[in-house]
Each structure stands twice: as C-alpha cells, then as structure tokens.
Amino acid sequence: MKLAKIALALGIASVFSVNAAPTEVTVLHTSNESVVNATWDDQVERFNAQNPDIQVNFEYIGGEAFKTKLQTLLMSDSKPDIIGTWGGADYSDRARSGLLADMTDYLPTLQKELPKGAVDAYRVDGRLYGLPSVSKPTMLYYNTGLLNKAGVKTSELETWEGFIGAVEKLKAAGITPLAIGASEGWPAHFYYSYLAMRIGGPDIFKDAIENGFGDPAFLEAAVQLRRLSDMKPFQKGYMAQDTANAFAQFGNGEAAMQLQGEWGYKIQQDNSHSKKGVAADSLGLGRFPTVAGGEGQLNDIISGIDGWAFTNSASPAAAKFMEFWLNEQNLGQLASEAMMLPINGNSAKEVKEPLMLRMAALVPESTYVHGFVDQILGAHLGGAVNDVSTELVGGTISPEDAIAMLQEAYDFQ
Template sequence: MRISRRSLLGLAGAGAAGLALGACGAESGSTGRTIRWWHIANTDPMLPAWADMARRFEAGHPGVKIEITPLENEAFKTKLTTNIQAGDPPDIFHTWGGGVLAQQAEAGMIKDLTADVGGWRDQLIPTALDSYTIEDKVYASAVDTGMVGFWFNKELFGRAGVTAAPQTWAALLDVVRKLRAADVTPIALAGKEKWPGHYYWSYLALRIGGLDLMRQAAADRSFAAPEFVTAGTRLAELVALQPFQTGFLAAGYSTADGQAATMGNGKAAMELMGQWAPTVQNDSSAGRKGLGDKLGFFPFPAVDGGLGRITDAFGGGGGFAVGRNAPPEAVEFLRFIAQPDNARIEAKTAGVLPVVKAAQDAVTDPNLRSVADILATSTGFQLYLDQAFPPAVGQQVNDSVAELLAGKSSPEDVAEAITAAAKQG
C-alpha cells in the first residue's frame, strides 16, 4: 500500500505474472549476464512501464538480460523471505527499508551501496535515503516517497460547519464532535487490516515526543517512555467519541465496503492515509470515481505541549536493494532508474511522488501536489513503525493498537506489549 504503501491495497488479488527464475544470482558466459529483478508493480500501469525500462537498459548494455518477476505484495514478502533464508536473494528487489532491510544487511544478503549511490545522491530529495540508511551505510536506492495525513471531504465538513482544517489534536476532536452532531460519520477506518490503525498511535507518539523519542525507542528497544502511554491516552479520547463507521473493526481497506470505499462514496468525512488514498478511493467507490474536487488534505495535527512539530512527516516509500551476488550492471540499472526522465515516467504513470528532484515537475495531480508541497517543507521524517522496526515489533504495534481501538486494551498495555516484543528481538 504504501507503490510505497500503495502496493498493500489495490494491487492485492492480481495474479503474479512472474517469469522463470535463474538458479542463482548473475549468470556469466557466452550469453552475458542475467539480472533477476523482483518488484511489486504486478498490475498496470507500472507493470508494462517497468518492463519497457528494463528493455531500454538491455539495449544499452549488450549481453545483459533483466529477468523480471512481478509479485503481489504479500506473495513478494513470502517468496523473498524464502530466498533470503536460502542465501539466494534476487539481484534487485523491492524494499521499504527499515527493520527488514537492516536484518538483510546484518545477514550479509545485500550490498552496501553507499559509494555507488553517492554517484546520484545529489539528484534526490534530502530525505530520500533516510529509510534505507543503517549505521551511516546506504543499502538501497529510493524510487518514490510519500506521507500519511488526513484526507477530508470538503462538502461534509461544510455541512457540519467546519470551515478550516484542524491544526491541533484538541481541534480535531472538536471537528469529530461537530460531524457527529451533523449526522456525518467522522472517520473511515479499516480496523480488520490493523496497519491503518497504527498510523494514529504512531503519529500521536511522534507529535508528543518528537523524532528523538522514536530514535531513543529504537536504541533502547523500549517503548516504556511516558510519551508512548500518553499517545495511547490521546487515541483513547478519539475512540471514546465513536468516530468510525459502523462495523469498522471488520472492515478491509480496499474492499467494496472498506475504508477507501466508505470515503470515496462520501459516507465518511475523513480518513488517515498515505498519498495513494485518492487513487484507491476512486477505484473502490461505486461508479463515483471518488470525490474529485471535494477532496482535501491536511497534515496530522500538533498536540498541545508536544515536542514534535506539525511539519514532521510520517510515511514511507519504495526503493530497490541489490543482492549480495548481483553483477555490477544491477547497480547500473538503479542509476538508470534514477535518471530524471525515467523517474518522470513513474510519477506520471503510477501517480506517485518521485524522489528525484528534477522529476517533481511530473506531479500534476492536485491531490499529490498537496502532499508534495507539505513534504517539501517537512522538518523531519519518520518511517512507518511497522517497517522501521523488526517485523515482530512492527506486528506487535499493529496488533496492540488494534486492541486499543477495539476498547480491549489500555494505553499502558499497548506500551508494555510493544516493549516486550522489542526486548525479545
């Protein structure tokens, strides 16, 4: 879902059009080199776009063959885990960075790209490589970026007499009260899938404790700091207002009656989601093609007295890592992808935010432009917690926050459970 996170959403369910895999990394000999490339754009529009990019690279590199395996998000994770455990990573493969990438680096499964990426780093936006940098070493090259924020229905806000986007948490709670008073469902949420819910707790922790709180939690393997409990307390305030649609605990994200459809069909006033949200709203809404110019965007509000700034962004993106046995041409392909003209193809075709500065002019969609403008002035960036930390910790974040949203867990329970998972890791 997040491509970036977007791969988690509308791409699910499409068949994986994978091609036959080679037995090991690069193959050299009379036929040249074969590069195995696994990515998650397994549907149009990027499926053919990536294929065309590979063919153009081959044309400029005689003897090189790029063997593409497109996979749906969850299938990709499963297959990649199997290959990594067997010591046979693909030559180039999708990554979201964070804890999983760190584990792959520690296991010696991927190349240190610090020196290589230095050749095109200046072409990228300042925060592009943050999620792929581990102990000052870069292990992947970024392709796209994005952030989570509140998408809102301007018409429904107007019906409730809300004339401005809330800038503080207290103001957001007041907006929720006004929407309920106007008989409008304030927020759509895919409670069944859990990861959308973790955005609330994570953003609140970021706004209350700032980026330093997150860094310290990673260093200490502990979420016992009082700011994490306070984040749960603030989220419980929202839950107490019953802001979500009826049946939200059983709702999916991109299903016909899920979060995106509820928003796209005008049945809820807000959803907290990444930059891909308008596309999924359009795809999921029943013949409505989304909200059009009724849709707006605002950053997650500040928390009064918090150390975090409203200009600190929470989100993620997509990039590519290089397997340990990959040939030099694999790195050359990443350089090729990072060329402005190629970055513009992804931005125009897939509706994502490019990390190549010169390709920013390809972002013409007004909704994406809103997100891009906020990101351009961001003062800090925090990767999704279910990706920033090792998988077991990320899953515990999702599970514990889901329990809080369901009224089955306390703010203290959430912090304690996540800390226990972090200590075990």
Template sequence: MKITKSMRRMLGGGIATLLAVALAGCAPGASTGGGGQGGGSKTGTLTFWLGGDPVGKEGSILSAYVASFESGHPGVKVSVVWTGAQHKQKVQAALVSGDLPDVVQWWGGSFMEPLITANALRPLDSYIGGSGDWQSGLIDNWSKNYTFSGKIYAAPTDASTVQLYYNRDLLSQTGISQPPGTFEDLLAAVKALRAKGVTPISINGKDGWPLQEVYTYLAMRNGGAGLIFDALSGKRPWTDPAFVLAGTQLRQLIDAGAFADGWLADDTAAADARFMTGKAAMYIFGSWTLNSVVSADDKTLIDKVDYVPFPLTAGGKGTLTELQGGPNGALGISTKSKMADIAWEFIKGYTSVEHASQVATGTLVLVPNKIRYDRSTVPAIYNDHVDQLAKATGFNLFWNELLKPEDNTKFTDLNNSLAEGKITPQQMMDQFAAYMKK
C-alpha cells in the same frame, strides 16, 4: 553464518535454519560483493525481480525503460520477473537458496535488515559516491531507512505518507469551516459530525496496522520524530509520557465516536468505500489513497477531497513537516551478482529524476525525487503531496517496517486491546516495555 534474532523474526524458525545451512561459510569477508565498483561482466542477462502487476501504467513505463536501457548497453539483456503478491515469499525463498536476482525490489527498515545480516546485499556507498548528480536529484533524508552500520544498501524507488483526508462538502454541511489543524480541533470535529449523524473518520479496523498509524502519528506529534528512534536505542523508555499520552488521545477519539459503527470489522475495501461514497467525512490513510479518489465512480469526488497533515498536539514537540512514512520501496544488488556495475547503472537510471518523473505522473505514486513534470497534467492534490514530501524535515517509517516483525505483532495486539477497552494506555506501554526488555 549466525542466524540472528531479527532474521528469525522475519523468516521464521524453519526458514532461518535452512538459511544457516545454505549460507554456511559465506562470511562477510568471503563475499564477492565487497561494496565497491568493478563488479564483473559488462554483458549478459541482468535479472530483476519486483512485486506488482505488469498490466497497466507501471508495467508499460518499466517496459519502455528496459528497452531504452538495453539499447544503451549492447550485449545486456534485462530479464524482468513480476512476482506479484508472492514477492516477499519468493525473495525469502531465494535468500535461503542463495539464488537472489542481480537486482531485487525490497523495503527498508526491519524488512531489509535480515538481508544485510545474511550478507545478501552489496553496500552501494562507492557507487553512490561516484554518482553526485544522481544523489542530488533525491529528497533530503532519503537514505536513513536503507542504512545499516553506516553503509547504504539500497536506492529508493517510491515513498508514501499518511495524511488526514477530508471531504469539504461533508465538513461544510456540518458547520466546520476549516479542516482540523490540532488534535483538539479533530476531537471537536468528531463530536460535531457525530451530532449530525455523519461518520467522522473511516478506517480499516480489522487489520490492525491502520489504527497503529493513528497511534504512532499521535506519539510522533507528542514527542517529535526522534521519539521512536530514541526508544529503539534505549535513550527513552517505552513508557515515556509521549507514548502514554498517544494512547489516551486514541481512546478519546474512539470514545467520541470517531470511527464508523462496527469499525473493528472493516477492512481496507470497506473503509475505502465508505469515504469514496461520501459516507464518512475524513479518512486517515496513506498517500496511495489518491489513486482511489481519482478512480472513484463519483467523478466529482476529486473536487471535494483535500488533505491536511496529521494534526499537532498541545504542547507536543512534533511539527507539521515531520511525516509518517517517507522513502520506502527500494532496489538492491545481490552480493552474488556477476554484473554488479551494470546492475548499478540499471538502478541509477531507474531511480533517476527522469524515470521517477514518468512513474510519478503516470501512476500518481509518490517518489523520493526532485521530480520535473508538467503540474497541469495531474490533480492539484498530487502536486501538494509532492511539495510536502520535498519540504519534509523528518520521517518515521511505518512501525510495521520499523519494528521487528514479532515486536510489531506484539504492539499491534496491545493497540487493538486498547481500542477494545481491555487495557489502559499506561498498561499498554508498561506491557510493551516489559516485552521489549526480553
């Protein structure tokens, strides 16, 4: 078993070495998974690991689903393990020991690739091929983040998108009648808000990745959703004008005072609090922000907050229906599972329109399904998110999942240096291009 560069990047050198020892002799041809149906026993204990917290709506919804699944599958017991904040570490350790559960929650893109390379997950294509009704209940373009060498290795459980949230009252008080639709509108709004003493945009500047989301959205609006994939495949250089221009635009926002004073020290809690308490007019963040808005101490906030897609850029190739994010969390089946067929039945039900609709309305989490629900039972802004996701024509997975971990760290460091004024946009992409050639 060869430990690849991508595996070392995710797992680290020490764990990667242990993985080589643990999986020696587990060549793809020797796998018990094979990627087809006919996967073992129909009775026994099915193990399922997922992150998160069992306390709350997510836990109660899952408990009800497990009870229903067991009732419909006599002789099957589902053992659910909530791994919490240590989920990544526990899955990585299980990968080393060769002791993954039957069903495991994970993420797409570069996070999933090492599990595929290690032959730890079973391809699901033949299962999916026999589940037409299930697949028709998913949004378009759902499988890209879980497809490797033409095979699909996971079924999606959730989705998220990055938006420009805004406080209607604060914009109106500053004389801004419409939320920004273009980058020029956004820059003008920033200057107008600053002139009135209002913080234009709240952002977590401490952790790097939220600022990266601003840069990557600008790049996508400049070059289209295919830009990053062309760069990764070598069809376009990392020094492409669309990338360099995104850095210039980010600097324009910073120089205009887009973010709060001292923003580089703000974490998510601070950024959240600033927007939720009406101290910032806008917030560029993920769709999980909805839960913060709904649960805010100010119960009138939900009536003040709305969102628009990230603005378009002049002359850009991007469209408003191309979103940063998309299907992300997913469930896969271990190649060592002795209950693969049952595992697929569990996953198929868990990711069905029926179950996803319960998760969506119960937690206000976006799901990559064509859900059916009573729209009057949830905030209107959530319905708008659902509609936007269903109409999306393209997705860019978050770069911290699209890029290999070490590559993402390098890019984030360069983006931070740009934000701090230490390098120019051209220098940033020149340095990243040189790094990616190594």
C-alpha cells in the same frame, strides 16, 4: 583437418553465443496502483528492448503477504533479484546478515543524481545494498463536501480537540467520520505514531529504541487513541476489512476522512465505483492535528522513503537496470504519469496534478520528517507497535496494557 576442427569449434561457439539466454532480473513489488504499474510496464519494455541480453520481469505481491513471506523467500532458491523496501532496521539487518547484495560499485550515476542524504539513508556501514526512489508523506485526506454537511471547518482539524469535535459533528450528521483497514495492522499505527510524536516530540521513538516505552507520552498517546476508538468513528466492520475496503469507503464518499500515505490518492480512485474517487474540488489534505501541551508541532510529518534492495542473488545486470530505472528521466515519468513524488528534485518538477503538487510541498515545508515508525523500529518492535495500535483502534485493550505490551516487546527483543 586441424583447421577444420577449429573452424567447426568456432562455429559452434558462435551459435551458442548468438543463442545464449538473456540474464533474467526479477523485481518483486507491492504496488496495486494502476497508473504506477502502467508506467513501470513502459519502462521495463524500453529497457528490455535496449538490452536484449537482459530480461526484466516484474512480479506483484500484496503488502501484508510481502511482509510475512519475505524472510522465507529470501532464504529460498527462487528469490527475486530486486525487492521493494521501506528502509529502516529491517533493511539494515538483512544487509548485515548477508541476505542483500552490495552493489555500491555498480551504481555510479545514481549516486551522483539522487540526493546525498536520501542515498546515505540506504547505506549500511558505508555500502549500498539498495537505493531510495520516492517520498511517501502520510497525511489526513478529507472530503470537504461531507465536512460541510456536518458543519465542520477544516481549521478544526488542526488540533486534537478540534478533530474529536469534528468526529462528533460527523456522527451527529449520520456521516462515517473515518475509514480504516484495521485488519492489516499498519494503518492503525499511523494514529498511534502521530499521537506519540505530537505529545512527546518527534524524537520519542528514537528514545524508545534506546530506553523503551517508559516515557509518559506513550501512555497518553494510547489514552487518546482509545478515546477516539470509543467514539466508534470508523466504518462498520472495519476490524475485519483491509485497506482496499477502506479506500473504497473513502473514494465512494461513504467516509469523511482517512489517515493514509501518498498512495491513497490514487488507490481511492481505483477502488471507487466510479474509478474517479472523491472529486478533485472536494478532496482536501491536512496534517495530523497537534495535541495541547505536547512537544510536537503541526509541521512534523511522518514520511517514508520507499526504495529498492538487491537480494544476494542479484547480478550486475540488476544494477544496470536500476541505473536505468531510477534515472532522472524515468523518475520524471513517474511524477508526470503515475503521480508519484520522486526524491530527485529535477524529476519531482514533472509533477503536474494539482493535489500532488500540494502533497509534494508537505515534506520540504515540514519542521521534522520521521520515517514510518514500524519500519524504523524493525520487525519485532515495529510489529508490536502495529499490534498494539490495532487493538487500541479496536477497543480491545486498555492504554495501560498497551504500554505493558510494548515494554515487554522491548525487554525481550
């Protein structure tokens, strides 16, 4: 009788072990690039097939909604296990406040495969709460066909005065010079960030973290951005439009230039009427222009290192997926199929598309690489930079009031 009970118990245990539900891993991302999402779908399908005890699911949320809802989401019981991150102060603050999970001991392979400098940028007090994956350089996209119609030479775009002159020529030719989705805040901050760096040097925002916004270069950058906005260089209705509208404007050949990140190449294709965007032989890439007398150089670049962070609900299963997802083979697939720029040098060799190859060369050829300013400064100061930049682009604030707002944000952080 006793043996029968033991056998029955073992049988029940066996049934439960066979039917045990797989561990779920939820990844929250902000990508709306079709080729990227198709590649991720393939990778997730392969991982789930190889690991029946783990079920990985991807969920999408728009970039601005992600920023506004993330803090509340991280405090809820339904938080995802892995979230997209731009690194910077927000990432570090969340790690130190206990909202992220330390997964250092579960990521042995990737700590060896990925570049040490990039991995170290994701360490907080020596521990890993996430990992970097791809480089996101920010550059000036331009339509050479439209520039030619207006008599603009691409060499003119290398200096600020030449750039201003190009805007004048394009407007005179009846061509919208620039497309921007100003309703989202962060697109405008690329203009202000670059101008401040070109005028005050690449370390100017590092100094602002310590000393505030008293450097005259911050005011001059605001003066120059307001000078640009007063020329009315952007598409009609730009202050109410988001980045999707701006990418469509550029992709449809309705605007000559756009200051955007690496992702812009693919999204301007997806959002265009033809789904092909600006023809490859008409699409040019340039660096943000230098400012006469400034301390910054043409080859100083703003480039984020996007990655992934583990929330405090993540289990070792999430780290196991990360070890697979960001391995050399899968990052290589992102390079070859999704036209992304992996930080792993061996993976980056898989980039095939000619324009992406040119883009990939921008970072290693740069004299200085600066992260996205709004992310480096954190939610409070970075948000103030975004707000001020947007008001300058909209022509609704004076340069002096813009700096006063930034200094006030610094004083009361």
